[in-house]
Amino acid sequence: MQTSIIDALRDTEDGREADRILRACTHCGFCTATCPTYQVLGDERDGPRGRIYLIKQVLEGETPTEKTQQHLDRCLTCRACETTCPSGVEYAKLADIGRDLVDQQVERPARERWLRWLLRHVVAYRRRFAIVHALGQIARPFLVGPLLPLRQKLPPQRPRVAWPQASDTRRLMLVHEGCVQPVATPNTNAHAARILARLGIRLVAPSTAGCCGALSQHLSHREEAHDFARANIDAWWPYIEQGAEAIVITASGCGASITEYGYMLRNDPAYAEKAARVSELARDLSDVLASEDLSALGDIGGGRRVAYHPPCTLQNAPGLHDHVAEILAQAGYQLTHVSNAHLCCGSAGTYSILQPEMANRLRSDKLQSLDAEAPDVIVTANVGCQLHLEAAAQRPVRHWIELLEPEALESTRSVAAA
Incomplete structure (x- = not known):
């Protein structure tokens, strides 16, 4: 051109x-x-x-x-x-x-400016978002009439799953917790830690790491996104120097951002080399598990039918690799056919909040495809997709890692039966 x-x-x-x-x-x-x-x-x-x-x-x-x-x-x-x-x-x-x-x-209307400001200054900060989320859970029973859509968007509270006891295993990996996932779906990383512990890998979540920066990046505040990247690199670097093998990503939306830290900070003399190393170490959870011997997990699926929604970030981000379907099949689950699996569900980070009409249309089409062969459960690999689909789904929507633990499987059966 x-x-x-x-x-x-x-x-x-x-x-x-x-x-x-x-x-x-x-x-x-x-x-x-x-x-x-x-x-x-x-x-x-x-x-x-x-x-x-x-x-x-x-x-x-x-x-x-x-x-x-x-x-x-x-x-x-x-x-x-x-x-x-x-x-x-x-x-x-x-x-x-x-x-x-x-x-x-082009100046945006005041309402849009305030909404975008709140997203950047609340959702991107774990503790602030936790307060808002807790208030939403308290108010849930009173959200009726025109406020019912807000009630539907709040994920249901589930019993917390405990992280495994610290071990002296020599294999160390980090996990990116992010901002929304530890609050809205805290069991995701706990399940990942428990599964990896059974494989001899200790998963560590540095407390000073935070938002990956994707939210700011896509809301036209790229320097703010770079600051989040630098803060995460600082939080992870001591562990990388100790020999951490990987930065495990359990939310592919964050992974798409972290794998590009090297590009984002390529012109920063203080961080360019570290950022490139972090991008090299970032791996999706399914990619980590696919390189391990999973035979010890056994055939826990028992032929239960699962519809898998591969997030766009896991399908299309060049630094990530998707092995979810093959892992679930190996664990004994039956994967249903999902037409147009390449199309977005409409979540796309803050998109479902800023563009609700289009997001809901895409979600409706996606759920129709996911439901077509009557699965027992819908799974995905990104917290945004999980929450967006769950708000309108007629069957359980979970992060796929939950299906690799028997207790999570029983919980899914109970929800499906209800």
Whole structure:
């Protein structure tokens, strides 16, 4: 693609990076075939190729409008377009640059500004989010009438699962806890720690690590995202120096961000080398387990039917690898067929809050596909997908790691029976 970026941007880091990405695009349109929003709306501007043109126009000096902003906001950043692009266009990186440029020139309505501020300053901080979540649980019985949708979005409280006792095993791995998952689904990492302990691996969650930075990154506050990345690197580095084998990711949305720390901080002389090492060590939980001998776990599935929703980040982020289906099959579960498994469920981080109409439409389509063969349980590998689907599902929705522990299996049976 030919470009003519304006002088004010041409020699900036964003300008050079955008120019590099744009020049790889050949206008072929293959990306539109896998774009969830284009499939629903049928508008070229709500597909990757159209959004690329909108960003190109802004880079070339055209003044963006609220419409420009709206079309970029509707993008899920699911990166499905990247997997079908024959030219290797790095659309997600270009989208972050484009959103930032547009947000600098188009002021949002006050309500949107406040909502985005709250998301960045509450949800991204574990303790603050925990307070809000606790208040929501207290208020749950009173959320009726027009407030019922809020009640449905709150995940049900479940008995806490204990982490395994500390062991003297020589194998050490870190786990990224993040901001939402420890509060909304705290058992996910506990189950992961228990399974890994049975395989001789000690899982450690450094208390000073926090949000991965993805939330800020996609809300046009990239430097804030970089600060979160630096804080996590500082929290993990002493353990990496002690020989930690991996940074285990149990929420693929966070994993997609952490595997790009090396890219994000490539120009930071104090962190570039450490960030690259962290990106190398980041591995999805399924990738870690797939390299271990799981025969000791036995055939605990007993042929129970499971519908697996692979999160977009686990399917499309280049630094992650998905082995969930094969692990569950090895454990004795029967995986049902899910049509259009490549399409996003509509969660996409804060997307379900900022774009509820589109998010709910995509969720409805996704649940229809997941329910088609009447599974006993729906599983996924990302807390955002789990919470979003659970709010409207007619059957249990769990993180897949829960199905590898017998007690979690019994809990799922009880929920299904109810």
